[in-house]
Amino acid sequence: MSEERPPDFEGAACPVPLTHRDRIVLGHGGGGRLMSDLIRSVFLPRIGNPTLEIGDDAALPPGLEAIAPGEAIAVSTDAHVVRPLFFPGGDIGRLAVCGTVNDVAMVGAVPLWLTVGFILEEGIEVDVLTRIAESMRAAAAEAGVMIVAGDTKVAERGKVDRLYVSTTGIGRVPAGRQTSGRFARPGDAVLVSGTLGDHGIAVLAAREELAFETAVRSDVAPLNRLVEALYAASSEVHVLRDPTRGGLAAALNEIAQASRVAIELEEAAIPIREEVQAACEILGFDPLQIANEGKLVAILPEEHAEAALAAL
């Protein structure tokens, strides 16, 4: 080795910025100069940070010292297959960030770091990627998490439904929090943080082949700050769950099984928008089985229910 820098290196020295009208080709996932151009023009200006930009095979995220001895680490992963990519209230990028932030928060953890893996369809427009990356940036900022590592692959045309995103989240569980689907107890109160079914109905309505219109927007949002408010209001939170795929019904079924309890719902007390109820009637769906992306179920001692509800 010498200190001289060779003159004909590909990559960093002279990146070729992609424009919004460009389309992705297979080489953008090939690990060479084209991939470097894509990362530098689209991803780093939005979700970049010093940790991500080092570009080693693994990242060394800062903030590990925030995890005190005796605390636990929480890890969650999600693969996101969403059609259409953009829908009223959100898009696959916001969904990916919020979905994983929320999964980490549902064991009582404070989300810290995210990783993002893209599988792109050859031919997808750079404009689409740019909007999704911008949406991920905004959602990560809203949740207060850092995207520390990423990967991009490109598959042949027709082998991806435009774009898939996989996210993994890592957080710290503050000492003393014991929250799991296994910890519901007889006598506990079951709280829901808002109206149900908004996300699922908004996405269905956005699909061209379904001929119904609705004003419903997806509720997709990070829930980690709400979770902190909940712990501030109630020293004991037995169960947290965000009722995504399968809706409230699936979430409560899982909790009932894991905790070996039966859960009674007062149907009249479950908040459902009129438009969601109407759409479900047209489509023959049960709103309790429709996905949510910005609501949580909290199960906690009856005596904390009022304070917790006020926090929600």
Add this chain to the structure above:
Amino acid sequence: MSEERPPDFEGAACPVPLTHRDRIVLGHGGGGRLMSDLIRSVFLPRIGNPTLEIGDDAALPPGLEAIAPGEAIAVSTDAHVVRPLFFPGGDIGRLAVCGTVNDVAMVGAVPLWLTVGFILEEGIEVDVLTRIAESMRAAAAEAGVMIVAGDTKVAERGKVDRLYVSTTGIGRVPAGRQTSGRFARPGDAVLVSGTLGDHGIAVLAAREELAFETAVRSDVAPLNRLVEALYAASSEVHVLRDPTRGGLAAALNEIAQASRVAIELEEAAIPIREEVQAACEILGFDPLQIANEGKLVAILPEEHAEAALAAL
């Protein structure tokens, strides 16, 4: 809530085991009973463990106490798009586990935990998933890592090339290790741990449309134990890199840029199998640009090179 268990619960109580001849349907990614059946019949018997089986939205993996104060955590993520899924020497499952284990090891970290996200094509055979899950189990055992969280989605027929896998790896960086693509220094020695190009040529030869035959097998393997042997032999390891996409040429280009040095290669000293050389000549490829999945490049002080080579 009461302690009574409702009799008509879906899921855990009476799972319907899938057989090898079954095929995946969209409902296997829906979050309900079918998904539970798939996870219980195919994935948990192979890659299951008490952490993964709790089934909360996030996992709390054990072993955090192994990370001493002042140490760092390493995080890496990969999306795997591989055709064909099975090739001489490996398959997408082994590749996913080893690829991420290796990325974590390349910053000097000891890999601890993995997450796995599957995107399945509707219609893929359960037999295929079973073989891939078994291969992931074996590779994780070989590397000594635990799969702590997972997710499964199913996309419509024709929207996935059979199966994509995303993996994220987390490890601990023992105190004192300072290893990065930025740390190559003038005068350092560049070592390669074995023959180059085996993986890329094995995968290309396994594609039906390419009419060439070769005895070359993929080198896909976990490198974390080799990395430990290297640190045992050399107190200073400036750079580690596994030359995957883009091969040795891309890896060294990246290192040269990040460290602002020039790297000289003695072509005669680079080990390449005769069959790989022959295949590259037929296909018009440069073996230095062909992917490897079980080799590493180590850059370290010249005076440690002999001991390090002996360890490799």
